[in-house]
Amino acid sequence: MEWLLQYLLAGLSAGSTYALVALGLVLVYQSSRVLNFAHGDVAAFATFIAYTALSARLPFGVAFGLAVMFSAALATTFYLGILIPAQRRDATHLGQVIMTLGLGLILQGGAAFFWGTEPQPFRSPLSDTRIVKIGPVAMTELGLGTLGTALCCSLLLYGFVQRTRVGRAMRATSENLIAAQTLGIPTRQLVALSWAVGAALGAVAGAFLAPALFLDPYFMIDPFLKGFAAAILGGLNSLPGAIVGGLILGIAESLSGAYIAIQFKNTLAFVIIILVLLVRPEGLLGHEFKERV
Amino acid sequence: MDRVASYKEDLRLVRKWPEKLLAGILFLALCLLPQFGSDYAIYIVTLISTYAIGVLGQNLLIGFSGQVSFGQAGFLGIGAFTLAHLTRAGVVFPLALLAAGAMAALFGLLVGFPALRLKGPYLAVATLGFGIAVYQVLANWDTLSGGRMGLAIPPLAWNGLSKRLLMYYLNVGLAVLFTLATYNLVSSYVGRAFIAIRDSDIAAEVMGINLTRYKLLAFAVSSFYTGVQGGLLAQLLGHLEPQMFTLAETITLIVGVVVGGLARVEGSLFGAAFVILVPQVFASSRELVPVVYGAAILLVIIFEPHGFAGRWMKFRLYFSHWPFR
Amino acid sequence: MSLLTVSNIETLYFDRIYALRGVSIEVREGTIFTVLGPNGAGKTTLLKTIAGLIKDQPKKGTIEFDGRRIERWSAERVAALGIVYVPEDRGLFRELTVAENLELGLWGRRDNSIARDLEAVFRMFPVLRERSRQQAESLSGGEQQMLSIGRAMLRRPRLLMLDEPSHGLTPQIATMVYDALATISMTGSTILLVEQNARLALRVAHEGIILEAGRVVLQGTAQEIGQNDDVRDLYLGVGEPGTSATGWRLYRKRRRW
Ligand SMILES: Nc1ncnc2c1ncn2[C@@H]1O[C@H](COP(=O)(O)OP(=O)(O)OP(=O)(O)O)[C@@H](O)[C@H]1O
Ligand SMILES: [Mg+2]
Numbered sequence: 001m002e003w004l005l006q007y008l009l010a011g012l013s014a015g016s017t018y019a020l021v022a023l024g025l026v027l028v029y030q031s032s033r034v035l036n037f038a039h040g041d042v043a044a045f046a047t048f049i050a051y052t053a054l055s056a057r058l059p060f061g062v063a064f065g066l067a068v069m070f071s072a073a074l075a076t077t078f079y080l081g082i083l084i085p086a087q088r089r090d091a092t093h094l095g096q097v098i099m100t101l102g103l104g105l106i107l108q109g110g111a112a113f114f115w116g117t118e119p120q121p122f123r124s125p126l127s128d129t130r131i132v133k134i135g136p137v138a139m140t141e142l143g144l145g146t147l148g149t150a151l152c153c154s155l156l157l158y159g160f161v162q163r164t165r166v167g168r169a170m171r172a173t174s175e176n177l178i179a180a181q182t183l184g185i186p187t188r189q190l191v192a193l194s195w196a197v198g199a200a201l202g203a204v205a206g207a208f209l210a211p212a213l214f215l216d217p218y219f220m221i222d223p224f225l226k227g228f229a230a231a232i233l234g235g236l237n238s239l240p241g242a243i244v245g246g247l248i249l250g251i252a253e254s255l256s257g258a259y260i261a262i263q264f265k266n267t268l269a270f271v272i273i274i275l276v277l278l279v280r281p282e283g284l285l286g287h288e289f290k291e292r293v
Numbered sequence: 294m295d296r297v298a299s300y301k302e303d304l305r306l307v308r309k310w311p312e313k314l315l316a317g318i319l320f321l322a323l324c325l326l327p328q329f330g331s332d333y334a335i336y337i338v339t340l341i342s343t344y345a346i347g348v349l350g351q352n353l354l355i356g357f358s359g360q361v362s363f364g365q366a367g368f369l370g371i372g373a374f375t376l377a378h379l380t381r382a383g384v385v386f387p388l389a390l391l392a393a394g395a396m397a398a399l400f401g402l403l404v405g406f407p408a409l410r411l412k413g414p415y416l417a418v419a420t421l422g423f424g425i426a427v428y429q430v431l432a433n434w435d436t437l438s439g440g441r442m443g444l445a446i447p448p449l450a451w452n453g454l455s456k457r458l459l460m461y462y463l464n465v466g467l468a469v470l471f472t473l474a475t476y477n478l479v480s481s482y483v484g485r486a487f488i489a490i491r492d493s494d495i496a497a498e499v500m501g502i503n504l505t506r507y508k509l510l511a512f513a514v515s516s517f518y519t520g521v522q523g524g525l526l527a528q529l530l531g532h533l534e535p536q537m538f539t540l541a542e543t544i545t546l547i548v549g550v551v552v553g554g555l556a557r558v559e560g561s562l563f564g565a566a567f568v569i570l571v572p573q574v575f576a577s578s579r580e581l582v583p584v585v586y587g588a589a590i591l592l593v594i595i596f597e598p599h600g601f602a603g604r605w606m607k608f609r610l611y612f613s614h615w616p617f618r
Numbered sequence: 619m620s621l622l623t624v625s626n627i628e629t630l631y632f633d634r635i636y637a638l639r640g641v642s643i644e645v646r647e648g649t650i651f652t653v654l655g656p657n658g659a660g661k662t663t664l665l666k667t668i669a670g671l672i673k674d675q676p677k678k679g680t681i682e683f684d685g686r687r688i689e690r691w692s693a694e695r696v697a698a699l700g701i702v703y704v705p706e707d708r709g710l711f712r713e714l715t716v717a718e719n720l721e722l723g724l725w726g727r728r729d730n731s732i733a734r735d736l737e738a739v740f741r742m743f744p745v746l747r748e749r750s751r752q753q754a755e756s757l758s759g760g761e762q763q764m765l766s767i768g769r770a771m772l773r774r775p776r777l778l779m780l781d782e783p784s785h786g787l788t789p790q791i792a793t794m795v796y797d798a799l800a801t802i803s804m805t806g807s808t809i810l811l812v813e814q815n816a817r818l819a820l821r822v823a824h825e826g827i828i829l830e831a832g833r834v835v836l837q838g839t840a841q842e843i844g845q846n847d848d849v850r851d852l853y854l855g856v857g858e859p860g861t862s863a864t865g866w867r868l869y870r871k872r873r874r875w
Contacts, residue, residue, distance in 0.1 A: 035414045086595045095594045102590030109583035172711040179709035184697035232418045267429045270422025
């Protein structure tokens, strides 16, 4: 029983990073209907920025802030400077998705070029070896910090989207772009904002994953794929779905790793998702946007 | 409307000489290469031919039928390991290669089933899962993948031809065959059905196209191509490891399709050449390869959505009026 | 004083399908101008072209609003001029509540008469106040139309363009919506009104045109249009041989435009 609890908690902690990644993906998908394949690579690059700042003996908070701001700026630049011109030139939807893949490749190669491909340790104030006891179960400091941060980020995002005027305008833009435009809502800026916030969430995930995974240009690929899967599981256009999907995925992985077979942990996650999709093609909490002809 | 018709006429007129000239030059070059080219050049052209088949397959799926697959590495691996095990068991090469394609096609059908209900990102995640599953099975099942030592494939011999030349003729010949077959496929009813599905599912169904059949067919055909590519690659390299079939391989194929030109058959050949040549050119700084790939994708989609093939078309049009414009 | 002058515009879909073939209208400030015509005539296209919702169109011709040339402007820039477009599908944010929809209609307004305008909307459409916490999706068709018009009012439009506001409404509700339009017009907004229901539209409009197959086939004051024999036969259904198919064919041959 205690073991089960332990695995559940470990799953929650891993799942909360997936949820963070998924939230960023969903935010961008909702606002621009583009699946951002560069999400993981933007986060990885931003984490390298934090790494460089840390190497220059800047305090962790500053390094973290730099990483978050960098990724937000990068994503906004990509959206306004590359995606919008491509849309003006009638790039297809698939074309736009593939462009994010291109951005991802550039960042991956760029990170390898500047920082090399050797895994580097990433220093964090939270240790991933020190244990915190909570009642009968134990958790690493880092795991606990991750869980807490993911929770805070989710709540903040929820509050922003539901309770602020800008957030509501973002939802309106996502639902009916044309109506929002004709009301004079600055849709382009709002979509750019959601790219920025989405990428910032990715950078947060990166900073919490790097200490445990070590830092190399490819360290976000796996979390990205999991976050993507979590987003699909929960429903690509539902923010609560992203969180639910991430947590379910984390727990399922942790339990299947413990009780079935550790080697096939990754595969099992995808098997679950494919099964869910066959029953509910729009994910657990999602409902696909009606196609506007 | 007559304006459009005359434009078409225009194209047909142009089709006459530059196309034939280019094809002729290419053919001549391919024939002469074994005599005059270096071993390295021969090897590179062999590799390009192998990849051309895979890029063609992926182009049929993405470019023509509009379905995205992120699991091509899985099909590639299935083809490669099928060929490896069959040839090791003594099956003759042509049969083993056919089996490699067929096995991949079978799995293609399997993956195609969820594709009937899934679209866009949902399909992407399902195929991605397939690719990862294949990789993990290979990585963890030693009898299948040869474990840490990998799997060696017996070399091919025929008529005393050197191994290098044999692989060259085999791959180039098959690439030509697959290119011609693809041309025929896309200009047949099937090809138009694929395009109709891509451009609008609902409309295609209303037009009486059997969606189930053609979506599955697109998956099966494209994974057959990829399976054959896997078989050829296995034979060419002579040695297999699971690590060769990761997401990176899938992305290479996608880059080839996009850079060559979505839904352009001749473009796939350019695309294959691109993804093979770039790593050669940047051999001394491998980190930059993805940067070049990525930049190429961005530039192509912004400035030339039809890829190299589209550029060639414009070039041709320009020279058809050459003295006058 | 003409507020909106559209001269000779041509709009094409996919660069080859003509939807408007040289349409000109002139809407005077403070009036209601109606555009009538059969299905597929290009009425919606006309409004969308003015609103900047059809990319790179009109291909030819000019649109002048308040002395400024606005053809091929983006939708945001057109909206910023105070031109509000209420589409045929009402353009609501279905997942947002009534209150939130109204709030977004106030986007960018900072003056101190917001509360008064909101009150005016609620006075005009009292149901909206009762339903203000309900999702727009759950409103009835008539209520949705009211919300859509109410939201447009909050933008204090200089030009309000409505696409078939009576579409799918019962006669009572349609009359109520039209009364609201008359009131809005009274407060100084100019209205460009696309309608299928000629009788309703001609009752409130000052001037109008009849559009067929992308061309203006008749223009004049509402009275002139209402008294044209063919309009009476075809649109108002007060001519002799009813609206049977043969009647239509006969009249298409005989019509005077
Ligand atoms: N998005 C589009 N793509 C292609 N053709 C279109 C499009 N929208 C409209 N059309 C065509 O343009 C013409 C005019 O359409 P429009 O919607 O403006 O008509 P309408 O007068 O509003 O008709 P209705 O009374 O049925 O609403 C029609 O022939 C229609 O088929
Ligand atoms: Mg209409």
